[in-house]
Amino acid sequence: MSISGHMPAAPTNIRDLAATASIAEHWHDEHQIVYASSGVLAVHTDRSRWITPAHRALWIPAGTVHSHRAYGVTRLHLFGFPQELSPLPVAEPTALAVTPLLRELLIAYTELGEDRTTPAGQRMRAVLFDQLTLAPERPVQVPAAHDPRLVAVCQLLEEDPSDSRSLEALGRTVGASGRTLTRLFRADAGMTFPQWRTQLRLYHALRLLMEGRSVTSVAQLCGFATTSAFIDVFRRSLGHTPGSYLHSGQTGSGGAPRDSPRAD
Incomplete structure (x- = not known):
């Protein structure tokens, strides 16, 4: 359609x-x-x-x-x-x-x-x-980047949301200083780099949960340090835990909440 x-x-x-x-x-x-x-x-x-x-x-x-x-x-x-x-x-x-x-x-x-x-x-x-x-x-909003240097950094993280490199390290990859990129994130995206990266990770997390992935798997794929950290950020940002999101039937799996860490 x-x-x-x-x-x-x-x-x-x-x-x-x-x-x-x-x-x-x-x-x-x-x-x-x-x-x-x-x-x-x-x-x-x-x-x-x-x-x-x-x-x-x-x-x-x-x-x-x-x-x-x-x-x-x-x-x-x-x-x-x-x-x-x-x-x-x-x-x-x-x-x-x-x-x-x-x-x-x-x-x-x-x-x-x-x-x-x-x-x-x-x-x-x-x-x-x-x-x-x-x-x-x-x-859960991911502002678009327009400056070419910022676009390059954002693309790296789009391809791998689990990439935990600092902005300075990412900047060396695209030929820009961490200070310049910090300024660009505020001016271009309207938020700080940590805020933008958190929004990106939540964006990808919702998509992965929709595919039926476990909470533990999604936390790892999206770069959260621990499953508990992912659950905490998810709850503070969206008002619900990932497990209640799964239990709401959005994945179509009909399964029980899966907030407890488990292996895939």
Whole structure:
């Protein structure tokens, strides 16, 4: 499935994507909330990329050119609305924490079809807007690099998130000093190098968990010093443990939580 170009109205509906399916770059004249109730969705813009597991929804402002990629069989719930109805003053793509109530509202409203225009449907939308105003930002975001030296460093870590070299050591590989790269990360990516690397590792971790990898395996592949350290960073960043993420059914394995270290 692919969509490209300008779509004036942001649709409100449900879409099922096969594993690794993508939706090509496009933009709307309206705002849109994108939520994956199963699977994992990556959303890319020219400035950054986000990954949205079941505990996150992504706010995509009107006019933002973006594309999607599914990891695992993914069910998308798309909620579009005119700019004048916006419940939040959000000008950039923003990842929002999804409470149990917000999750059920997003699922129910996108399933209504033509009934969304009825008084009951309009009341549901009003409650949905109320819940969106209460949803805190909880992103897994990897800002894009533009400076060639920074792009080279980021590419090295994309290829191997477990690479634990310092910024100074990475800089020697691409011909830039650690001080220069530190400055570039703040100016180009809007965050420090450790913050960016943590976001990158979490991004890859969510994808690997979606593939059914164990928590211990994912911690090793993504460069965390210990499984406990991975669990702690995951919980602080996403509000859930990797085990509860697996247990939520996102991997489709139906297995029990696997926060305890174990061998593959």
